[in-house]
Structure formats: C-alpha cells, structure tokens
Amino acid sequence: MQFDSISAFFNMGGYAFYVWLSYGVTALSLGGLIISSLGRKRKVLTEIAKQAGREQRLKQIRTSEIKGG
Amino acid sequence: MWKWLHPYADPERAYKLSGTLLPWFATSALLFIATGTSWGLLFAPMDYQQGDSFRIIYIHVPAASMSMAIYMAMASASFVGLVWQIKSADWAAASMAPIGAVVTFIALFTGATWGKPMWGTWWVWDARLTSELILLFLYLGVISLYASFEDKVLAARAAGILALVGVINIPIIKYSVEWWSSLHQPSTIRITEESTMSSDMLYPLLINIAGFGLMAGAITLVRFRAEILSRNGMRPWVRALAEAEGAK
Numbered sequence: 001m002q003f004d005s006i007s008a009f010f011n012m013g014g015y016a017f018y019v020w021l022s023y024g025v026t027a028l029s030l031g032g033l034i035i036s037s038l039g040r041k042r043k044v045l046t047e048i049a050k051q052a053g054r055e056q057r058l059k060q061i062r063t064s065e066i067k068g069g
Numbered sequence: 070m071w072k073w074l075h076p077y078a079d080p081e082r083a084y085k086l087s088g089t090l091l092p093w094f095a096t097s098a099l100l101f102i103a104t105g106t107s108w109g110l111l112f113a114p115m116d117y118q119q120g121d122s123f124r125i126i127y128i129h130v131p132a133a134s135m136s137m138a139i140y141m142a143m144a145s146a147s148f149v150g151l152v153w154q155i156k157s158a159d160w161a162a163a164s165m166a167p168i169g170a171v172v173t174f175i176a177l178f179t180g181a182t183w184g185k186p187m188w189g190t191w192w193v194w195d196a197r198l199t200s201e202l203i204l205l206f207l208y209l210g211v212i213s214l215y216a217s218f219e220d221k222v223l224a225a226r227a228a229g230i231l232a233l234v235g236v237i238n239i240p241i242i243k244y245s246v247e248w249w250s251s252l253h254q255p256s257t258i259r260i261t262e263e264s265t266m267s268s269d270m271l272y273p274l275l276i277n278i279a280g281f282g283l284m285a286g287a288i289t290l291v292r293f294r295a296e297i298l299s300r301n302g303m304r305p306w307v308r309a310l311a312e313a314e315g316a317k
Contacts, residue, residue: 001111001112002113013120014120015122018185018186019125022125022182025178026175026178026179029175030175033168033288034291037167041295044302045298045310045311046311047302048298048299048307048308048311052308052311052312
C-alpha cells in the first residue's frame with residue numbers, strides 16, 4: 001500500500017483534482033456507453049414487435065375486405 | 070478457411086456465438102480492470118518526478134492504445150465487408166465505431182488532465198494530440214455516415230471506405246512522437262527490448278490494457294447482437310424473439 005491513510009489516498013499527493021477528474025470522467029463515459037449498448041437489444045426488439053403487429057393488422061383488414069366485398 | 074468461417078456469417082449463428090462469448094469477455098474484462106486499476110491506484114510506487122499524478126497512466130495508456138486497436142479492428146471488418154460482401158462484418162464494424170469514439174475521447178480527456186499539472190497546459194496543437202483528435206473525428210465520421218443512409222448496405226459501404234482511408238492516421242499517431250518534436254513523451258513500453266518502466270508500475274498497466282481490450286470486445290458483442298437483430302427484423306427467428314420480448 002502506497003498511502004498511509006484514506007485521506008492521503010484521496011489527496012493523491014496534491015494531484016487529487018486531476019487524478020479523480022480523469023478517473024471520474026472515464027467511469028461516467030464508459031458507464032454511459034455500456035448502459036446505452038445494453039439497452040439497444042430491447043429497443044430493437046420492441047421496434048420489430050411493433051412492426052410485426054402492424055403487418056398483422058394490415059393482413060386482417062385485407063382479408064376481411066375481401067370477405068366483405 | 071472460408072468453408073469453416075462461412076457458417077458464422079449466418080446472422081443467427083453469429084448472434085448465438087456472440088451470446089456464448091459475451092459472459093466470458095465481460096467477466097474477464099471486469100476482473101482485469103478491477104485488478105489493474107486498484108493495483109495501479111493503491112500499490113504501484115509513486116513516480117519520482119510526477120508524484121501521484123502519473124496514476125492517470127492506468128487509464129490514459131489503455132484508452133489510447135485501444136483507440137488505435139479498435140480502429141484497426143473496425144477497418145479490418147470493413148475491409149472484409151467491402152471485399153467479400155459479408156454483412157456480419159459490416160455490422161461488426163458499425164458496432165465498434167461508437168466504442169472507439171468513446172475510448173478516444175477518454176484518451177484525449179485523460180491526456181488533458183494529465184498534461185495540465187505536468188506540462189502546464191490542457192492542450193497543445195502538437196502532432197500526437199492533433200492526430201489523436203483526428204482519430205476521434207474519423208470515428209464520428211464513420212458513425213454519422215452509417216447512420217445517414219436508410220439502405221444499410223450502402224451505408225456500410227460508405228462508412229467502410231472512410232474507415233479504410235482513415236487507416237493512414239494510425240501510423241501517424243503511433244510514430245508522431247518520433248517524427249516530430251513533441252511535448253508528449255515516447256512510449257515506455259517496449260515489445261522487443263526491456264521496457265523503460267519499473268515492473269511494479271508496468272504490470273498493472275499491462276493488466277489494464279488487456280482489460281480495456283476485453284471490455285471493448287464485450288461491448289462490441291453486445292452492440293453486434295443488437296445490430297444483427299435490427300438488420301434481420303424480417304426473419305422468423307428474430308420475429309419470434311421480438312414476440313417473446315413484447316409479451317414481457
């Protein structure tokens with residue numbers, strides 16, 4: 001262990017601002033990327049399910065028109 | 070080789086294979102980054118010139134090296150997609166571009182926060198920094214080209230050509246510190262000779278470089294799977310998946 005205490009660790013030998021700013025921004029941007037990437041699958045699948053539903057309804061309307069006509 | 074490789078170009082197989090690989094990549098990435106980062110922050114000895122500010126290296130160097138490695142992977146996938154017209158390769162390239170852009174941003178940002186206390190400035194227009202900034206713009210160009218066409222075959226071709234032309238920037242980034250005088254220091258990790266860095270500092274760095282690579286791989290797999298689904302929305306197996314998702 002290079003640091004004597006927790007406060008020395010957070011102080012980073014006087015460079016706390018620069019060190020924690022870079023680690024913080026890295027964590028935030030990677031976290032954002034990971035969350036948005038994980039969310040894509042669900043988004044794509046709901047989009048496809050919607051599209052499938054629309055096609056299903058169109059088909060039903062067409063067959064009922066043929067029967068009615 | 071093509072006989073062996075070709076089945077994996079089938080979207081459903083590619084989807085399943087990447088699903089099998091994903092947990093391995095994700096778990097090992099997490100382990101590597103947790104080890105490398107805590108070792109680097111807590112146990113690596115302080116630099117005698119830079120004090121504790123040098124600990125930024127444990128994200129700066131992995132991010133910078135991955136920004137170039139991801140670009141080469143993306144350009145290779147684009148090349149395969151352009152030459153052999155394998156759509157999965159195009160989708161892989163499209164999945165990598167946003168990851169590369171984020172990693173390049175991290176390399177630039179951590180470089181600035183390291184430059185400020187050490188060089189006295191956040192930014193200089195020297196060869197290394199400028200060429201890395203151009204890399205970010207190349208990634209953004211590939212992303213927006215791929216997004217601007219409704220026809221994704223055309224989109225992948227346009228984005229792929231940009232990605233391939235941009236490869237010229239990679240050796241420029243790599244050798245910029247040797248070709249031009251720069252504030253940026255040359256590499257301290259040597260592959261063929263002994264590194265100019267003590268091993269207590271070097272090992273956590275190597276672990277984090279591997280960790281960033283594995284993490285980029287894991288995120289690529291996640292995005293690649295979503296891209297496969299979105300490009301194959303008409304196929305029955307995707308429809309079945311969508312139905313199951315919609316029923317939830």
